[in-house]
Amino acid sequence: MKAKLLTILLCVTFVTFSQENEDNIQTHELRLDGLKLLAGPIAEASYEFVKNENSGYGVSIFVNLGSDSPVWVENFSITPFYRYYFFNKEDYGAKGFFVEGFGKLSFGDNSYENINYNNDRDEENFTDLSLGMALGQKWVNKNGFVFELLLGVSRTLGTNSAGPEAYLRGGLSVGYRF
Incomplete structure (x- = not known):
């Protein structure tokens, strides 16, 4: 009887101690380009939500804070x-x-020279x-700091003549995973 009780007690302790400890899984990530x-x-x-070890999804917000550069015709976009x-x-x-697969909704203004050649610039x-x-490529260290390199392109849907036909998406981002 004592041998059976000792065997059961040992089995219970081995099963109890064999359970894995759950790690603190970091599934949220914020980055700035x-x-x-x-x-x-x-x-x-x-912002990116890490769904599992192979995938994640999120959203990027782009805000032009006053650049009049012809390269950046967007004023605001959500991706x-x-x-x-x-x-x-x-x-x-x-x-x-x-x-990465992405969609992009962009708002902006595009200025161009008037066809009359009178040095007027029209804005649409x-x-x-x-x-x-x-x-892209992403590196994450043990403390949760993130560095990311990204390069992509998108094609505009529709027939809006004022906006660009294609957009480049890229950047060098730094962030934190929590």
Whole structure:
């Protein structure tokens, strides 16, 4: 009887101690694009939710804070995205090489010279919707700090003549995962 009780007690303790401890999984991430901040008074911030070790989705907000550059005709855009991560060997890593599909809703104004050649510049407002793809690389350290490199392109849907036909999406972002 004592042997059976001792065997049951040992089995219960082994089963109890064999349970894994759950790690604190960090699934939220905020990033700020440093390249656009250096290029002009332009801010782009991103939020990403890490769904699992291979995918995540989120949204980026782009705000032109006063740049009159012909390169940045957008004043504001919102970009929802979905990412699939490749070559990831850690649970809930969501880091490394990724492919991104995104949609972009942009608002802006485009100025151009008048056809009369009288040095007048006309300005036309636009609203565009575009779809595109991007490639990138993300590094995350043990403390949750994130560095990301991203480059992609999207094609405008519709026939708005004031806005660009395509958009480039890119940046060097720094952020934190929590």
